[in-house]
Amino acid sequence: MIYNFRLKNSDLVEFNSEHCKITISKNQGAPEELTLARAESRILELLLMEPGAICSREAILEFAWDDRVVSAGSLNQSIFMLRNILGDGKDHEIVITVPRRGYRFNSDQVVGHSEAASAPVAEPLETSTPSAIAPAASPDSRQGIGTAVRCGYLAAAVLAGLSIWRLIAWYEPISELHIAVIQQGELSISAVGKSEHDVNKLKTDVANLNFPTENIKGQVFISRKGSRMNMSCIRTTGRTYNFEFQHQDKQLIDMLKKCVGA
Template sequence: MIYNFRLKNSDLVEFNSEHCKIIIRKQHAAPEELTLARAESRILELLLMEPGAICSREAILEFAWDDRVVSAGSLNQSIFMLRNILGDGKDHEIVITVPRRGYRFNSDQVVAHSETAAASVEEPLQASMPSTIAPTASPDSRQGMGMAARFGYLAAAVLTVLSIWRLVAWYEPVSELHVAVIKQGKLSISAVGKSEQEVNKLKSDISGLVLPEESIKGQVFISRKGSRVNMSCIRTTGRTFNFEFQLQDEQLVNMLKKCVSE
């Protein structure tokens, strides 16, 4: 099944649920193709079957993991990953949390298939339009045109390489995310990073914290880039909270308290 919707930056997305693939058609760049993990693909498929309708956590768990039983933490982690892929990690305007009930896909983002098809053929049609003016060129000008064509081919090759590099660079953080879970009383903290070393360093920093176990409860996802920390929380009420901060400016313990406090 093919589904079409827009990201918050207005880029068009074509989602093929059968092959677990999405194609992002950017407005001023080459399209990008990404293969989703099975769980994220199944969740996105279920939400898009009826955009705007609320899907309970139980229904999502049963649909996304129909081959095995998993914990609620697996769903939280997959929603976290899916939102990051869709550029929805901060505001949650595409995959919307409905407190104590589940999740729904923002129906305002859904578009008709014809709109995506029109966008995909617009540039090829423009490129294939023949020129109505064919001036006669002298031998010298034809030689100059040959040089221009060679430079054009070279530029096209460079752009192709850059496009592939951008796709790989964008895809790697998603396909190679590492996660380590730290339990402290009723608080579950997931350290997320691009490499095992990065996650282990973050896990070490978190494990060394002294937290008042009786007052800090919920689920937290933490990732770090340099001194910049991103923290996403699911509170015991089901509400979510997300923010970024400079590690040297804020105490990690205080930010954890702020993140999960009611």
């Protein structure tokens, strides 16, 4: 089954659920093709079957892992991975959390097949041969073509302007993430990075923390970009919390407690 939707920066996405592949047609540059893990692909497929409808966590677990039983933590991690791939890691405006109920796909992002088919596609330039002589276009047709081109450039400029402020955020579609889980009692911390080096550095920072004696519960995902940290939490109430901060100015343990609501 083929599904089409747009990212927050207006890039068009074609999702092939049968082959677990998404193709991102960028406003500028060549299309990017990514292969999803089976769980993320099944979750995305279920959410896109009926955009806007709420899928319970139980229904997602049963559909995405129909061949085995997994914990709720596996679902949390797959949702986190899927959001990062779709550039939805910060605002959660595409894959929306419905507290205590489950998740839903933002139907406003869904694109109909007719709109997807009419999207401009880059075509290779044709080389002319001596025997192929193109007929001269009439003045009226040349004027029509020029107007269409100008309208296309104007539309592209408007889309680019609307997208710039989105690109300033953490979003950067990636095909692979490295994750290491650190368990501290009832607190699960997942260090996320683009390389093993990034993940190991985060693991060291977490391992050096002096955790308080009182229990801190929940699930936390931490990633770093330069000197800034991004922290996403799933509290024991089922609610999610997400923020970023300057690591040098804030104590990591204090941010962890704030994130999980301890």
